[in-house]
Amino acid sequence: MTPAILLIASLAAAPVSVQPEFHQIGQGPKQEQRLDKQLSRPSPVLFQTRMVRSADGRWVQTCDSAANDRLKSMPDFGVHLRRH
């Protein structure tokens, strides 16, 4: 490509500077603070494939579940917003 074409191509790809209007969000966060958002809820169950030895000595594979212990360490449901 010629330098002219390269220049045109680079200009076309360059971001266009704009100046939006801004609005304050409350008092604004303090320096170095961030909003910690959490919009999902941990699943209450995990599914497990399990092998169980049957009465005749064969292994049988089944799928069952276990309580998801992580629930105990997670906050209650909701939109969780906190500063950290």
Add this chain to the structure above:
Amino acid sequence: MRFWMVLLAVLWLQVADAAERIALNDGQTVSFQIPAGQFTNDFYFDVPAGVRKFRLDLDGTPRSNTDMDMFVRYETTFPDRNSYGLLPASADQTFLWLADMSHFQSISAGNQEFVVVGEHGYRPATPGRWHVAIVNFSGVPVDATLRLELRSDESPSPSTIAVRFDLGCTPFDGPGCVCNLAPWNANTPPVQASGNPGATLGEQRRLAVLDAVSRISAGFRSEAPITVRACWDELEADETSAVLAQAGPEGLFINDPSLFDDQQPGLRQTFLPESHAWYAAAPSAKLAGTTFCRIAGGPCDSRVDVTITFNSVVDSNGLFGGGFYYGLNPPPLGAIDFIGIAMHEISHGLGFLSLVQVSDGGAGAGSEFFGRDDIFSRQLVDTRSGQPTSFSRSSNADRRAAMTSVTKLQWVEPEALASPFYTPRGSEPGVRIYAPSTLRPGSTLSHIDLVYRGDLMVPSSSAQGGNRALKLTQPMLNAVGWRSEPTVMPSFPAPFVGQWLDRDRAGHGIDFQRVFRTAQGQEIYTLLFYSYDQNGLPEWFLATGPLVDGVFLADADSFGNSLVSYVYDGNRSPPQRADGARRGQVRLDFNQALDSAACNDGIDRTGAEQLATFAWSLDGDEGNWCMEPLIALADRTAVDLTGTWYGGINDQGWGASVATARRADDTNLFFALLYYPDSQGTGRWGYALSEQYEPGAAITFMQRRGYCRTCPSEPFSDEPAGTLVPALTEPTQEMIDGPNRLGFEVQFLGPAGGSFARPEQTPLTLLSAPAAVPSGQ
């Protein structure tokens, strides 16, 4: 905030709302600096006909310790201020305000956000105007770029499921997490594994997982990349039993504003097709057009959609022969097929699961997760009675019985029934769900019955028989959020305006009225909640805000309340001001109320013309009620005086909710709730009812003693407390010099006492818009 003056602020907004100024063009990147703690709603773009997909990318520097979020919605703009003319009081409230109005969100903990909207989500890339709001939550300015790309030739994309073999436990896992990554990198020589070219055991393991996700993803389309984390752990194993692998979704999402938490309404998740139902993280991300971390929040380098953990003991203790079979070719009989097991468990993580409790204890078998449906269970019917009934709308006891009915729990979603892998069985209407006579936690309900031996999602991998094809699993996963057919942007008809009540909470109610449309197209409504305090004495609360996608998103006042109590003092102007000492929040949701928790409370609501979920919190109490119109549409009068009336801006602080109805004998019923202060300025109400309304005729005013909002329903008593003389003839809005007049003299029959009066011929006008004549009437 002043009573009724609220509406002046709202009217002001019609002029004050700034139009968006910056158009985004296809293929162009714009750059700007966003100051610390500020947001902009200045961006918009137009999607022309023929576009099947668009993508928005927001990027910012510096990367560290900064956080930008992006919100996107169709048609109406993000407003500058709420309907009180206020900006949200805090960063938290700003986030909630914008997120509640958005259709798509990208809200990760960093500032690399993106949204891809294709043609197969619940809200497809529809021609018309789209709007973008961007927030900088960090304490420093951010240099940002925003880029739009429109595509007419590539939608939907084949889905990609990435596997993380390098991500151990993260802060989101909480204590007790074990995610051993070493087995993925085991340098031991490869084992016998037909078709698996891995040069080491570690590589064989990785190739086997990649093969499993490749087989699953081949059948799906997704604009959002899905990520599975793969772990090892020493799970339970002994001579009689061993866990081979376990998996589940890393998160759940629900679109349910009535799911209050800490007195705050649940945030809407409007990319989900069905309301009041849980979705797994992966299909949620697919529907949202971005990654899990960007819809849930949190750092994107440590959030995944699904985690699967394999038992490292299986390959090491000799109890299980040669351990896992890692072959890419079909497994020999009796092998522990690593790929088949991985596919099965990952499919659970992708949404093939019900959250209904399948064990006794706790809330009991049949109970729902947080009292809400899940999208899997929404596809099921209970056929025990011979007449299929919705499993989700059933009682806990009926759900429990259906789950142990062996053959009576059926999946009836049409796509599965049209599948070549579905074979009708006698009179059974659908795919039989695994429902053995004894509850088997995890197996019961979240699998198809063993008669489908050889399918992926039978509850026994022995019965799976080495199968690695999705078969019925594919249409069933489609039904829980993976469908990829083109869709149409949903529309939301205007709800009934007037008085609503919960037939299980008789004596309480709301007056819900449309007031006006803003210049930007938002419909602003008011909600007046009339109820009783702890002593059974009448009190009321007011809310105002936009109706967005069929949900009344009441705005926060200067105290942060969206359900507001007012105090009257005749010696000040205006006399009515918000009581900041009382805390209240409210949402009114007209979407799929029939499937909401509030309307599935066992009460027979036969004959209800419409239903809505009314969720409120007041001073620490919460309620979630199922509302229906008080007056049937067919009974509305030709001259419909229904609405909220007041005495104009020079006589604020009192008002009336009026309902009129046509009777069988051609007479007109007139019902008015009058709101007025007691001697302490507390807002009280009473009612007047005439079966034969004659303008200018006096009606006895009654004060009702009821039961508190959280008390059991009980009979209430009425006592005469004055006289009302209504002379309302024309439903005209904001015309205080019009023909409508009202006089009254009432007392408050309670400890506070007090009287309140206006002479006959006091001018009155509609604050709300005149009731529209319903279509078809």
